[in-house]
Amino acid sequence: MFVDLVGLEERSEGTPEFTIQEYDIERDGKKYKSLYKLFMQSADEYDFAIEHLGGLDIFNQLTSAKWFSEGYRAHRGIAAWREDMRARDESLAKKAILLAVRDGDINAAKKLFDVSKKTNTTRGRFVKDEAKKEAAKMAEDKDFLKGAASRLDNVINIMD
Secondary structure, X not given: OXXXXXXXXXXXXXXXXXXXXXOOEEEOOEEEEEHXXXXXXXXXXXXXXXXXXXXXXXXXXXXXXXHHHHOEOOEOOHHHHHHHHHHHXXXXXXXXXXXXXXXXXXXXXXXXXXXXXXXXXXXXXXXHHHHHHHHHHHHHHHHHHHHHHHHHHHHHHHHO
């Protein structure tokens, strides 16, 4: 499914169509569409799943995969995509409210004021769960790198 994962165990069988990069790429003369860009161009997850993956079942399988849900290499994880989509929707809503304010809509002006008050709040310290998740991800990355180094040593020993 993803050109970035060719040769890895997580790769599904078949010819890759997409990249996990946040931009389209070209490799060996073939263009691969960014699944992230397609996700962000969709109205919501349902629209994305139906339009680009052929159904919710495939999307659910994909999001249940650990590497896709938590992130891998250039892919930041589905939670980051969802946060980006939420920010995009918030921005589009704010633009629509601004247009209504310019047209003299007093209720829209009040709404814009309320929204600006909410976005001016700052966030405090890391939540314990977030810190635990970050520590677990760092440990997993460390294990992955140790395994890769070990495999590389084995290849070098074979070549000697």
